[in-house]
Amino acid sequence: MSSQHEVSRKDITRQTKPILCYSVEKIPAKKGGDELYATLRTAVKDGKATLVDRLEIPAKDARSWKVPAGHMWRIICTHGPQVADMNCWSLSNPKERFYSSKTRQIHATHLTTGDRLWSNMPFLRPLATITEDTIAYGFDDDGAGVHHCILYLIVPHSDVIGSRCDPYTHRLMTGEDYNHCCHSNLTRAAIHDGLTEMDVHDVLNVFMCTGFTRDTNQYFTKPSPVEVGDYIEFLAETDLLVSASTCPQGDVSMACGGEGEPKVFPLGVEIYKLEDSFLKEKGWSPSDVSNYGGNHGL
Numbered sequence: 001m002s003s004q005h006e007v008s009r010k011d012i013t014r015q016t017k018p019i020l021c022y023s024v025e026k027i028p029a030k031k032g033g034d035e036l037y038a039t040l041r042t043a044v045k046d047g048k049a050t051l052v053d054r055l056e057i058p059a060k061d062a063r064s065w066k067v068p069a070g071h072m073w074r075i076i077c078t079h080g081p082q083v084a085d086m087n088c089w090s091l092s093n094p095k096e097r098f099y100s101s102k103t104r105q106i107h108a109t110h111l112t113t114g115d116r117l118w119s120n121m122p123f124l125r126p127l128a129t130i131t132e133d134t135i136a137y138g139f140d141d142d143g144a145g146v147h148h149c150i151l152y153l154i155v156p157h158s159d160v161i162g163s164r165c166d167p168y169t170h171r172l173m174t175g176e177d178y179n180h181c182c183h184s185n186l187t188r189a190a191i192h193d194g195l196t197e198m199d200v201h202d203v204l205n206v207f208m209c210t211g212f213t214r215d216t217n218q219y220f221t222k223p224s225p226v227e228v229g230d231y232i233e234f235l236a237e238t239d240l241l242v243s244a245s246t247c248p249q250g251d252v253s254m255a256c257g258g259e260g261e262p263k264v265f266p267l268g269v270e271i272y273k274l275e276d277s278f279l280k281e282k283g284w285s286p287s288d289v290s291n292y293g294g295n296h297g298l
Contacts, residue, residue, distance in 0.1 A: 022106050032284035040131040040235060049272040057246050059264040062185035064193055064243035066091060067236040067271055069286040070279050075206050075244060076231040076268035081224050081251035084244045084267055085164040085182040085203040088127055091239035094195055096123040100202040110145030125287040127240060132233040137225055144211040144222050164203045185245035206232055208252055223253035237287040
């Protein structure tokens, strides 16, 4: 029993300021340094990168593409406000894939320029780095942000706080089958690439504005702020297979499974090759998998 004068654990918790679990400053620096990544933001405009491939992701569908290490790719708003769900895998070993939870822990719930997309354990390395984000929304008064990796707040960057829409939840909520949820779209693309539904994983929600309500802590969305011409750009830190789905919810301005028919648009993808010496001269090289050798104490 605690005495009358002892502070309860709940009081200690409430009185303690948030403690950041991971210090970003302690993460190994990007190869080539921040100066290199600053120049990458304008590499295309400055003529340091050449367009080598272009494709369109149709509305309510998914497409995949390969990106060699040291190349860049963009997902571009080409026709109207539209969000996308993106997966990426190591091209040589699809067991290594984007790990939204660790990315969120290391960086934030919503990603933007300079943040890296980390792979799952036991690999744990940067698969890609965001080199440009033309939306740069930040966080609004509701705590919303953009490009999320699934969590608490609302911002239009890419987020890692919410997952992909899927036919199983749709069936649960509506009693109906629907085959063009992002999970299904990504599954079709994965099978086309020789993978399976089990290889589809938690996504980077590109252009999506999300957060959690302050009163009930429920996941919410807002209409995406993306406009025609906006894009998010990445540098491949190793050879990658990337896939993205145009969400059937369009700009996500209405609830999943709700009434009404969302307006859905295609999105563009462009892949760029940097000048042969550009990265090498700056000391860049592909990322390395984790060198942890502790064998978990066994």
